[in-house]
Amino acid sequence: MILYATKQTIKDLNIPMIEDLSQLNKIMAQEVIEEQTNDRLLEWGLKSFYFDNRKCVQAVNYASKLTIFLFDIKEEEIAYIANGIAIYLMDIYEKDKNMIKILEKFFEDYPSCAFSKITDRSIIASLNHNQFEFADDGYAFYHYIENGVLKSKEINKKLIGKC
Template sequence: MFTLQCTKKLESELGMMDFVAVPTAGDRLYGWHAHLFLLNRRKCVLVMNNETRYNFVLNGLKKQDFKRFHELVIESIAENLLADKADKQVIESYMQSTDSLSFTKTSDRSIISQINDMILIIKHMHQYELEEKGEIHAQWFNKLNRRINKVPMLKLPLAYSGETMLAALGNRQF
């Protein structure tokens, strides 16, 4: 089962969803953290894996997106892994080995810290793109999701979250 640990901001945006007070101690590869933030007056959510720090941004979310947030997150995990050239069969095995998504409160301050650092990097990249080109296209967020997993994180064994996620998926027996 996937576990999505949401910050208070995101929890209040999601509204009446059932939140488990304490996350279960399961496989960290199936655990994710999520945080709501604003980028150019649009609601965005950064989702980060607990074990590998693999992350991506869901951009321009509207009220109906938050109503089907669990589906959106699961779809986005698969789409981003595929875009980062993960093996299709490995992705399917990873996605099939879980049957649902549970929501809990956050439990790891180091992940929250890395999420906040990544949001600062994203905002800087966004500002730079606006200054250079004057506008942001929807394709830019796809490129952004590829680039943010190439930012070094010193606590990871392979230094980059994208490489660490692909290696973790490749080493698992599903």
């Protein structure tokens, strides 16, 4: 999986680019990028935003435009963003046994991810549109707080009409 981040997201979350990685990690990341570039199902755009003074990330799949919101992301958790996407995907499709099997196979076949800078203007436009239209620049998420807990699963299910 390739996670293409905006310039501001790279800065906000201190995401290491390939040139900043150790030699071994650099080789692994380059392999992922070489093998998966232009397979839009394996490519995701990332954009950071703030909600309740916490860093959050929006991820949009290049092929489907499926959107996932990840909340309260810490810099030390950057390496786990792909895992967060996977967890939400499994939750979104929990009642669809065929999709769960497909997702499990997908994650087995593509266990690694790499970060790169986003250049796809269509995905950047989708990220911007989602942030302002659905998320109301984060303010819409206040409606999903119940007893002091953000219902992030409900947010991500609502995005694809599963709620």
